[in-house]
Amino acid sequence: MTVRAFRLSPGLKVASGLFLVVWSVIAAFPLVWTALMSFRLPLDALSSDPMAVILGPVTLARAGGVSVVDLVAVAVAAIAAWWLPARHGAAGARLLAVGGMEPLGWVLAALLYAVALGIVGLLVLPPLVGLVETIVGVLPLVGGLAPPVVGFTGEHYEAVWIARGFHKEFVNSITLTVGVVVVSLSVGTLAGYGLARARTPIAFWILVTALIFRALPHSVLVAGYLPPFLNSHEILQPLWEMPVLGPVLGLFSDTAPTLYGQPWAVVLVLVAINQPFTIWMLRSFFLSVPTELDEAARVDGCSQFGAFWRVIVPVMWPGVITTGLFSFLLAYNDYLVTSLLLDQANKTMVPAISQFLGSDNTTTDQIQAVAAAVSVTAPLFLLVMVFQRQIVSGLTLGAVKG
Numbered sequence: 001m002t003v004r005a006f007r008l009s010p011g012l013k014v015a016s017g018l019f020l021v022v023w024s025v026i027a028a029f030p031l032v033w034t035a036l037m038s039f040r041l042p043l044d045a046l047s048s049d050p051m052a053v054i055l056g057p058v059t060l061a062r063a064g065g066v067s068v069v070d071l072v073a074v075a076v077a078a079i080a081a082w083w084l085p086a087r088h089g090a091a092g093a094r095l096l097a098v099g100g101m102e103p104l105g106w107v108l109a110a111l112l113y114a115v116a117l118g119i120v121g122l123l124v125l126p127p128l129v130g131l132v133e134t135i136v137g138v139l140p141l142v143g144g145l146a147p148p149v150v151g152f153t154g155e156h157y158e159a160v161w162i163a164r165g166f167h168k169e170f171v172n173s174i175t176l177t178v179g180v181v182v183v184s185l186s187v188g189t190l191a192g193y194g195l196a197r198a199r200t201p202i203a204f205w206i207l208v209t210a211l212i213f214r215a216l217p218h219s220v221l222v223a224g225y226l227p228p229f230l231n232s233h234e235i236l237q238p239l240w241e242m243p244v245l246g247p248v249l250g251l252f253s254d255t256a257p258t259l260y261g262q263p264w265a266v267v268l269v270l271v272a273i274n275q276p277f278t279i280w281m282l283r284s285f286f287l288s289v290p291t292e293l294d295e296a297a298r299v300d301g302c303s304q305f306g307a308f309w310r311v312i313v314p315v316m317w318p319g320v321i322t323t324g325l326f327s328f329l330l331a332y333n334d335y336l337v338t339s340l341l342l343d344q345a346n347k348t349m350v351p352a353i354s355q356f357l358g359s360d361n362t363t364t365d366q367i368q369a370v371a372a373a374v375s376v377t378a379p380l381f382l383l384v385m386v387f388q389r390q391i392v393s394g395l396t397l398g399a400v401k402g
Contacts, residue, residue, distance in 0.1 A: 031377065038371040039152050042363035045370070056151020063155065065148035069136055073129045077121070085113060085386045106321070110386045117382070156364075156371040166352065166372055172263065173332060173348040174379070179267040180331035181324050184278045187271070188327075189320060192282030193308055197291065207283070210276035218273065218336045225269055229341055232259035261343030269337055274330045278323055285319030286312070321387050328383065349376050 036053055037045040041063060044056040052058070059065065085092075089109060096112070097105030137146035160166045195203045228235060236256035240246050259265040289312055297307035313320065332350075339351035347355075353376070356369035 031374075034370050035374050037367060038156055038374045039154065040367070041151070041153060042367050044151060045367050046363055054150075059151025059153055060148060061151075063151065063153035065151045067133060067148050068145040069133050070129055071150070073125065073132070077125060081117060082385055085109075089113075089386060106387070110383070113386055114382055156368050157375070159364075160356075160368050160372050160375065164356075164368070166349070166375065169347055169349045169352040170375075172342075172346050173350070176263050176267060176270075176338070176348055177328055177331045179264070180270045180274070181327045183267065183271045184275060184327040185320060185324050187275060188278035188282045188323065189313065190308075191275075191279045193286050193312065195279065196283045196286035197294070207280065210279055214274075214276035214280075218334075221273055222336055222340055225337075226340060229260040229265070232257065260341060261346055263342070263346050266338060266341050269341060270331050270334060273337065274327060277330070278327055281323045281326065282319065285316045285323070288319075289316055325383060325387060329380070332379070 033053070036056075039059075040053060040056045041059045043058040044052050047053055056065065092112070093105040093109040095105070096108040133146045137143050195207060233256050240249050240253075240256050293311050293315065294307050297311040298304070302310060334348075335350045338348045339354075342348065342351070349372070353369055353372045356365050356372060361369075
C-alpha cells in the first residue's frame with residue numbers, strides 16, 4: 001500500500017503523463033518519419049504534404065502498397081518480437097550457456113534470435129500474410145481490409161543493400177564494433193574492479209586523468225592519431241631492419257605495415273578514446289557490490305582474480321551488459337574516427353551514408369540515403385530487444401551502493 005505522503009496529486013499525474021506523451025512523440029517522430037520516407041517513391045517522400053508522406057498515393061499507384069491486414073500483421077509481429085526476448089530471453093541464455101558461461105549464452109541467444117527474426121520476417125511472414133489476405137478478400141464484411149491502402153515499396157533498400165553494396169559496410173561495422181566491445185570490456189572490467197577496490201592516491205589520479213582524456217573532443221584526438229597512421233610505414237620500418245628484432249617481425253610481415261585503413265588499428269584507437277568512459281561506468285557498478293563478497297570468496301580459497309571472475313562478475317553481469325551496449329553505441333555510431341582512418345574498402349555504415357549524397361545527387365539518391373540511415377538503426381533495436389532486462393537492471397545497479 002502506497003503511503004499517502006508519497007502519492008502524486010491528480011494534477012501532477014496529469015502533467016507528468018502529458019509530458020511523457022509529448023516527449024515520446026518528439027523523440028520518436030524523426031525515426032518514424034524517416035522510416036516512412038524510405039518506403040515511398042521520391043514524389044511522396046519529398047512532398048510538402050504530410051499526408052502524402054504518410055499514405056504514399058503516388059507510391060500506391062505506381063509500385064503498390066500494403067493493406068490493413070499487412071499493417072495489423074506487422075504490428076502483431078513487432079509486439080511479439082519485443083515480448084519474446086523479454087519473457088524467455090534469460091531462460092534461453094541459460095540453456096545456451098556452454099560450460100556455465102552466462103556471457104556466452106547471451107551472445108548465442110542474441111545471434112539465434114537475430115537469425116530467427118530474419119527467417120520469420122523474410123520467409124515465413126510474407127506468404128502467411130498473403131494467405132490471410134486471400135481469405136479475408138473473399139469474405140463479405142471484411143473484404144475491404146485486403147486491398148492495398150497505403151503506398152509501399154522496398155526498391156530503395158534493394159538498391160542500397162544489393163546494387164550499391166551496403167552489406168559490405170554492414171559487415172565492416174559489425175566486425176569493428178564487436179572488436180571494440182570485446183577489448184573495452186576485457187580491459188574495462190579489470191581496470192574498473194581494481195580502481196573500485198583501490199584506496200590509493202594513484203587510483204584517484206588515474207580516474208581524473210581518464211576523465212580529462214574522455215572530455216577532449218574527438219577532433220583533437222583524431223588530429224593526433226592521423227599523422228602516425230599516414231606515416232606508419234616509415235615510422236615502423238626501422239624495427240624491421242634491426243638485427244635481432246627484424247627477423248622475428250619478418251615472420252609476420254615482410255615489411256612494416258601501414259596502419260591507415262586497417263580495421264584492427266582503428267579498433268585500438270576507438271578503444272583508447274572510449275576506454276575512460278567504460279572504466280568510469282564499470283567502476284561505479286563495482287562500487288555497488290559489497291567488498292564482503294570478495295572477502296568471503298578469499299576465505300573460501302579463491303585467489304584475487306578467482307574472486308573477481310567467479311563471484312563479482314556474475315553479480316554485476318547486468319552492469320557489464322549495459323556498459324557493453326554503450327561501448328557498442330559509441331563505436332557503431334562513430335563518424336569522425338572511421339571516416340578519417342579507414343580507407344574506402346573498409347568503410348563502416350555511418351560514413352558510407354554520406355556517399356549517397358553528393359553535388360550531383362538526385363531525389364532517388366536522397367531517399368536511398370534515408371533508407372541507409374534507417375538500416376543503421378536496425379541492429380540497435382535488436383540489441384535493445386534482446387538485452388532490455390539487463391539494461392534496466394544495469395542502469396539501476398550502480399544507483400544504490402551496498
